[in-house]
Amino acid sequence: VLTQSPGTLSLSPGQRATLSCRASQSVSSSFLGWYQHKPGQAPRLLIYGASSRATGIPARFSASGSGTDFTLTISRLEPEDFAVYYCQVYGPELGTFGPGTTVDVK
Amino acid sequence: EVQLVQSGAEVKGPGKSLKISCQAVGLQYPSHWIGWVRQRPGKGLEWMGIVYLADSDAMYSPSFEGQVTMSADKSTATAYLQWSSLKDSDTAIYYCARLFAMVSLFDIWGQGTRLTVSS
DSSP: OEEEEOSEEEEOTTOOEEEEEEEEEEEOGGGEEEEEEOTTSOOEEEEETTTEEOTTOOTTEEEEEEEEEEEEEESSOOGGGOEEEEEEEEETTEEEEOOOEEEEEO | OOEEEEOOOEEEOTTOOEEEEEEEETOSSSOOEEEEEEEOTTOOEEEEEEEETTTOOEEEOTTTTTTOEEEEETTTTEEEEEESSOOGGGOEEEEEEEEETTTTEEEEEOOOEEEEEOO
C-alpha cells in the first residue's frame, strides 16, 4: 500500500513543492515511479527508478528515496505544473498507485 | 514513434457486455506489455493489469481478477479490455499504457476511453 502526503499542496508559481510517497513495506527503488496527471489528459511518466527523469522531463523535477520513503521535488513551480501527482510501484501484487497529491494554485 | 490509440467513448446499460480497444501504432514488434488503468469520477488512478501483445498472456491486479478480461491481437498490435456484465460502478475513464519493461512503469499512454454505465 502506498500513501501520499499531503493530499493537497497549495502553492504559488515559483515556489518549491515537496511531495511524499510512503510504502507500507520496503519496495525496490528500481520499480518506483512518479506520474503527473492533468484534467482531460493522459497521465505522464515523470520519474522512473525512484530518481531518473523520463524523456523530456524538465530538470526542475527531481526525486529521491529508498526503502519505504520517496520524495518528488519541483524546484520552482511553473504554471503548467499544477496537477495531480501519483507515485506507483510494481511489486508482488503487480502495480499499485498511491492516492495522489494535488498541487493547486494558492 | 509509438502511439496508443484507444476506441471511442461508450454508453452502456447495466448487464451489457463490452470490449474496448487500444492499438499500438508504430510498434515494430509485438513484444510489449500493455496495461490498463481505471479512473473513476473524482477518484485516483487504479492499476488493473497487463497483457502481452505477442501471446495474450495477462496478469491481473487482485482487485480486478475475475471482473474483466484482457486480451490481445498481435497481428494488429491491439490490446482489449472486456466486460461480460457491466455494473454502474464500472463507469470510469480507462487508459491503456505501454509497460516500460525495464522498470515496470507505464511510459506511453493512450488518450483514454470514457465508459458510462447507466440505465
